[in-house]
Amino acid sequence: MLLLNYIKLAWRNLGKRKLYSFINIGGLAAGLCVCMLIMLYVAHELSYDRFHKDSARIFSLLERIKMENDTIQMDRFNYASAPAVRQQSPGVESFLRMGSLLQETTVLQRVDNPSIRDEEAAVWFTDANYFRFFSFPLLQGQPDEVLKQPFTMVLSVDMAKKYFGNTDVVGKQLRFNGEYLFQITGVMANTPSNSSLKADFLLSGASMSSMTSMKELVTTAGGFAGAFLTFLKLDDASHQDQVTRNIDQLLVAQQDPGKSVLMPLASMHRESRFSAGFNLRYLSLFPLVATLILLMALINYMSLSTARATVRAREIGVRKALGADHKHIAQQFYVESALYAFLAFCLGLLLCFILRPWFFNLLQLKVDMTFLYHPVVLGIYSALLLITILIAGSYPSFVLSRYNPVTVLSGKMSKGNGGATVRKVLTVLQFATAAVLIICSIVINRQLFFFRHTDTGINKENVLMLPFRSSIAGHYQSYRQQVAALNGVTQTGTGRYSLFGDYDIWFVPREDVHQPMFSLNVLSVDTSLLGMMGLQWKIPPADMAQLGTPGTIVLNEEAVKGFGFPGSPIGKQFRMGPAEAKVIGVLKNFHFKSLHAAITPLALKVEKDNSALWGAGSPGCLFVKIAPRQNIPALIAQISKIYSVYDTQTPFQYTFLDDAFAKMYTAEDRLAGIFGGFTALTVLISALGLLGLAAFSAEQRTREIGVRKVLGASVVQITTLLSKEFIRLVFMALVIASPIAWYLMRGWLQQFAYRIHLQPWMFVLSAFIAVATAAMAIGLQTVRAAVRNPVTALKVE
């Protein structure tokens, strides 16, 4: 019965003090929401690949080969390797191989409507036992039958809808790379977001021996390495070591220097290159930030509750006089806190639902909606609710139940009571956290700005990169000429790869042959592309006409250092693979990779017409310089039209050079975005907390303010009086925060070869932001208290 009374009271208090309730519950809800989102994400990360029934028994086969001072890890094996392993090791119950085209892309096309076609990445040739081996659900078709026959395929629900508009597709056909027809025998569920293996299309492995491009892969005998991801299912996970030893014997027999490794399926996500998307390096930060934010929200909640309760001290006194003991009071405030915390939790959950798509979009992560109902997530959320209620209620009820009835009833309660000291400490901690995050945000953003705006030495403006595939075949030159003739195109050039992407690597001997060889990065460009890039010469060639002469090469400064040429490098020769190269010029260092790493030795192989050199069927990249102020979409449409004449198979793709450059900093960009969000939230929570505290301080000091005004204090003086206390706390917080932020950010910046320096202004700016926020939070309340008519203030009993 008392409980009902408490709940009723709590509910009425909620409605009566709207600002207070909003700050208190809203702040906690915001904190909880972020915490939930992050927990959801972390739980998702940890749940990877555990949904397979036999997850514990499935291993991915890897091979590690130790080189001089490097270890190479391979994950693709010969088609014959898996059966050989199974024969050798009785512990292997079954195996599964998955192969994809490594060099080329796959284009799928509808047969009855050829205009519906696209380039697909998640296409695998696989063994017929796929749906028995893994636990991916097959929605249509028989698990044992679907991939048995040659030229059969299973596709995902999304892909069925993409190509056919519905999922009623069994029996229909898709054309593979313009050549082979595959019959659809089944439809599978979309790959869950927490699977490292992503598959949109599965093609029967039996097809490969009849396909010219794949035949070689399945028939190559000898050697262990190959083109297939290989998974082994053991009869018992404990036989892992035994099986590893057996495979090693196989390797020895094949004179392979490597050692085999069986990696449990569940740890594949963390260890392998499958984990694309958000840069894993920053993941460990997340739970920490989540905890911090939740802690801040809870601190806020507790400090507000106790502050607020000093106003209710009289009620506590009355209740004690009416026969309540301190347990009753503790219970009452506990119930109240728990109720508010529960409301905050519900609100947080609602926010979490609403913000989830936005949040994961920002992180560029995919988390299935259904994962929200995963038992682990539900467990975590329940724990969160429990912790919140437990913590949120404990301190206020402890403090309040210890009020002495006489002091509060006779109005002798001083402002030092009600855990004011604790509250001040909490406020300082809160603002310190906020200040640390503000400084971090500033630094991260400055570093990002630095990345984007540092002079790379390459002219990146208005350059389109148009990669082309071997499917354009012998038509490249006519394609290029037609593009060059377009209005608005000022220049065209050809490169082997798009810039800020790939490059070749050669191992070349140094001038001093006793020194070990070093790796030289090589870009192949034609003379016009070299001109377009706008690179600076350190030592220009004696005659510019030399550029493009076969057998000549241009180095950057790092490469000159690497070779260690005595005297001038011009005219020096070195062996690069099968051919000799003669140095004719030296370029100033420029950034051809991201600014994360230092500039490495680079050679530019300049040709007059390099596309011919790679052979007609080779892929490459066409660079197009556009005059400023062009209608770019129209121009791209024109180019696309020309392209589609020469290549009917591979869809047209383009990137702007400056976009490609910016894309290298996606991880930092997202980090900045998320950190910005976290920072804003933290500042908001701190500000709300301060606002609440200021409001109650003003309320408590109403009489004092009235008296001071009667005695002649001005509004400004009163405001200053009330603000001083809080601003002092904020300054203390800044003193604590600055060294911590300095230490953290110095560590973060260390990882970049090119970085900004921490400067005093960053700390000053964050101090300014913190103080300004605090002043805004306090200002409204204090001014309102200060301008109030002293008569009304003094009338308050």
Add this chain to the structure above:
Amino acid sequence: MIQLQKISRHYPVGFGKNYILKDIDLTINEGEFVSIMGPSGSGKSTLLHILGLLEEPSEGQYLFEGERVDKMNEKKRTQLHRGSIGFVFQAYHLIDELTVYENIETPLLYKNIPASERKSRVADVLDRFNMVAKKDLFPNQLSGGQQQLVGIARAIVGEPRVILADEPTGNLHSDQAKVIMQLFKHLNEQDKITIIQVTHSDLNATYGNRVIQIRDGHIHE
């Protein structure tokens, strides 16, 4: 019923002590209506707090119905509050968030009285004070006199043996005050409740049958 023996209350000042009450000897019998009078700061409120077990005496003994209560632990003291003592305050001290009905019900909740009995007792009191129509109003919807009526209703609903009232009419008009004082007199005479009030008003003191003058921490009867 109430016996104070050499009760003192002091607080430290520098190296010495400042006495608020000194060596108070006082006996109050069941059924008395006592008025404690004296100038501001004379210690009358402190005396009332000690009588009501809200404050502990620094020295001396306090016997409530023959039982030592001065060094009582919180649990027993709470029992006494619930069972035997009712409080009425100058500023009413109603709980703002509770209705009239709920305010009156609160002491019964702490006494663990079953719901049906609680209902009938609150109804009785409301009826007796003519406040049935106001039972769902909140304190700020009532006049001062009405609020104090609720305060008294709340004090007697637990059927206490003693009511301690700290200037119960201090915030009221004279005609409101008259109603309240007559109510006290009635409770004293009809319900045999012992009443101890602190008051400044000679008029109010006339409702009682005994006056205790207190000056500088000493009793002058």
